[in-house]
Amino acid sequence: MNHDSILRSLIAENLVSDPASARGRLLHEAARLFREKGYERTTVRDLAAAVGIQSGSLFHHFRTKEEILKAVMVETIRLNTALMQAAMEAATSYRDKLQALVRAELESINGQTGEAMAVLVFEWRSLSEESRAYVLELRDIYEQLWLDVLEALRKDGVLAADPFVVRRMLTGALSWTVTWYRPNGGLTLDDLTQQVVAMMGLAGSGR
Amino acid sequence: MNHDSILRSLIAENLVSDPASARGRLLHEAARLFREKGYERTTVRDLAAAVGIQSGSLFHHFRTKEEILKAVMVETIRLNTALMQAAMEAATSYRDKLQALVRAELESINGQTGEAMAVLVFEWRSLSEESRAYVLELRDIYEQLWLDVLEALRKDGVLAADPFVVRRMLTGALSWTVTWYRPNGGLTLDDLTQQVVAMMGLAGSGR
DNA sequence: CAATACCAAGCAAGCGCTTGGTTTGTAAAC
DNA sequence: GTTTACAAACCAAGCGCTTGCTTGGTATTG
Numbered sequence A, B: 001m002n003h004d005s006i007l008r009s010l011i012a013e014n015l016v017s018d019p020a021s022a023r024g025r026l027l028h029e030a031a032r033l034f035r036e037k038g039y040e041r042t043t044v045r046d047l048a049a050a051v052g053i054q055s056g057s058l059f060h061h062f063r064t065k066e067e068i069l070k071a072v073m074v075e076t077i078r079l080n081t082a083l084m085q086a087a088m089e090a091a092t093s094y095r096d097k098l099q100a101l102v103r104a105e106l107e108s109i110n111g112q113t114g115e116a117m118a119v120l121v122f123e124w125r126s127l128s129e130e131s132r133a134y135v136l137e138l139r140d141i142y143e144q145l146w147l148d149v150l151e152a153l154r155k156d157g158v159l160a161a162d163p164f165v166v167r168r169m170l171t172g173a174l175s176w177t178v179t180w181y182r183p184n185g186g187l188t189l190d191d192l193t194q195q196v197v198a199m200m201g202l203a204g205s206g207r
Numbered sequence C: 001c002a003a004t005a006c007c008a009a010g011c012a013a014g015c016g017c018t019t020g021g022t023t024t025g026t027a028a029a030c
Numbered sequence D: 001g002t003t004t005a006c007a008a009a010c011c012a013a014g015c016g017c018t019t020g021c022t023t024g025g026t027a028t029t030g
Helices: A003-012 A022-037 A044-051 A055-060 A065-090 A094-110 A114-122 A129-155 A163-179 A189-199 B003-012 B022-037 B044-051 B055-060 B065-090 B094-110 B114-122 B129-155 B163-179 B189-199
Strands: none
Touching (some): A022 A044, A022 A114, A044 A055, A065 A094, A065 A114, A065 A129, A094 A129, A094 A189, A114 A163, A129 A163, A163 A189, A163 B163, A163 B189, A189 B163, B022 B044, B022 B065, B022 B114, B044 B065, B094 B114, B094 B189, B114 B163
C-alpha cells in the first residue's frame, strides 16, 4: 500500500476530504494559513479569499471557524495514522519498525501534510473542549502504534529507557524539525532518520 | 553563583524586572496567561484584571500589547542565558558541561520560568518583525553555549552526530517536556536528565 | 509641586457570523 | 430536448460584539 492508494481508500470511506474537492482545497489553504499566521490571526476573510469566495460563503461548508481547525486536525491524524500503520507493517524486525515509524513521522511533518501537522502541534489550544477530546482520542490510537514497538524493543533488551519517556522525547525532537529542517539543505529525511536511530543506540540496521 | 544572586545582578543591570515590582508582576501574570490561553486569546482586559488595574492603565507601562509579549520573551532569555552560563562554567569536563546544560534547560522549562519559556516556544509568531529579530539575536547567544560544548565533544570523538542536528533534536525533545512533564509524577528532573544523557550514549558520568 | 500611577469612558476598527436573495448544477417530467 | 423542480453553492450587505488603544482627568508619592 503506497501513499496514494491509502489516501484514496480514506477518501472513499469519507474519513478525509478529496484534495480536489472544494472542501479539500479549503482545508489545504486553511492549514497553510494557520501554519503561517496562527489560527487566531487568520480571519474568515483570509480563508475565503484564499479559495476565492466571500467570507460568508464559508459557513455553508462549516458551521464555525473552529470547525475548520478541527477538520484540518482530524483529517491529518487519520491520514498519518494510516500511513504510519502501513509503513510499520511493511517492516519485519521491531528495530526496522521503529526506523519506519521515525521515517514516516519525519515525512508527515516535513512533507505534504507538514503544514497541517504543524497546526496540530501548535494550535491545539484554540480547539473547543469537545473538539480537543475527540482529537486526543484519535491521537491515542496513533501513539499506541509507537508504544507497541518501543515496548517490544524494551522487552528484547535493545532499549534501556522507559518507552513513554522515549516516545515523548521523540515526539518533541521530530516535531521540532518543522521549525528548522529544509529539504534543500543537503540533509535528506533518510539522513535525519539515520541520525535519530543512531542517537538511540540502534544504528547499523541498514537504510 | 546561585539562582538568586544571578537574578539580583541582572535586576541591578536593568536587564530583567524585579518580580516584586509592578512591571515584574505584570510580566509574570502575562506569561501565565499567554501560556494558558495563547497571546491572541489573552486580552488587555485579562492582563489588567490579573494585576488589578484598568485595561487602559496598562499603557502607562507598555506602549502596546505586543511590547508585553516581547518583554516576557527578552527577559526570559536573558535570565536563562545567565543561569545556563553559570551552570556550565561550574562543570569541569565537557561531558559534565553538557549534562549541566540539559539539567539547566529542563529546569528553565519546567521550573519557575516555565510559563515564560513555553511562551517563547509557542508564541513567537505573534511578535512583530523587529521584535522577532531582536529575540533571535539573544537566542543566538544562548545557542552558542550549547554548540561550543557539543563541538568540543565531537572533537573528542564522544559525539558522532552533527552538533547542529543534535542541538536541534535536543531543543525539541527538551522543550516538548513542557507539554507532558509533571514534577509530582514520580519522575524528577534529575531522572529526566539521566535519561537524556543516556539516550545520547554518554551515560555513566555520575549525577 | 512635579512626576508617576491610575481610573472612567469610549472610539475606531476588525472580528465571527447571519441574512435574504441570486446563480449554478442536476435530474426527473413532460 | 426542452421544461420544471429543487438543492447546493455562492454573493452583497451588514449586525452585534470585542478588540487594542486613547483621552482627559484624578489620586498618590517623594
